[in-house]
Amino acid sequence: MAISRSARFWHGQNDEDLATYLRDFRAGGYPVEHVRRLACALCGNATFLALVDDEQGAAAADCLECGARTLVADSAEHIDDAELEGCACPCGGETFTASVGYAMTQDDEVRWISLGLRCLSDGTLGVYTDWKIDYTPTEHLFSSN
Numbered sequence: 310m311a312i313s314r315s316a317r318f319w320h321g322q323n324d325e326d327l328a329t330y331l332r333d334f335r336a337g338g339y340p341v342e343h344v345r346r347l348a349c350a351l352c353g354n355a356t357f358l359a360l361v362d363d364e365q366g367a368a369a370a371d372c373l374e375c376g377a378r379t380l381v382a383d384s385a386e387h388i389d390d391a392e393l394e395g396c397a398c399p400c401g402g403e404t405f406t407a408s409v410g411y412a413m414t415q416d417d418e419v420r421w422i423s424l425g426l427r428c429l430s431d432g433t434l435g436v437y438t439d440w441k442i443d444y445t446p447t448e449h450l451f452s453s454n
């Protein structure tokens with residue numbers, strides 16, 4: 310395994326490591342069944358500035374190539390009330406690759422969303438926000454990012 314746990318923070322070399330980390334983190338205490346790598350809907354680039362509101366449960370990722378903003382999962386519904394703050398790695402890095410973890414109910418609806426980021430500077434992995442999904446159906450959450 311490429312993930313190093315010897316350091317104070319988890320480090321990963323690629324998005325597979327980030328997916329492993331998201332599954333291990335189990336946001337909300339639930340097993341993460343699906344992990345999807347975030348890519349810019351406009352240009353396909355996969356490096357971002359990330360912004361989150363941990364209270365509202367909303368997250369946005371601004372593409373480093375074209376500047377387009379990707380709203381994570383159902384964040385569009387909360388973004389008007391959200392106070393987004395930029396994410397920063399403990400190393401000070403503010404650019405990331407991003408993946409979204411989905412915990413599912415037994416009925417295969419989304420129960421919990423978590424946003425994992427991998428720092429482009431030093432590879433530190435982190436879950437920067439997570440939130441509960443308390444409605445159905447949730448299928449659109451997979452197509453919206």
Ligand SMILES: [Zn+2]
Nearest residue numbers: 349352372375
């Ligand atoms: Zn882009």
Ligand SMILES: [Zn+2]
Nearest residue numbers: 398400402428
């Ligand atoms: Zn870093």
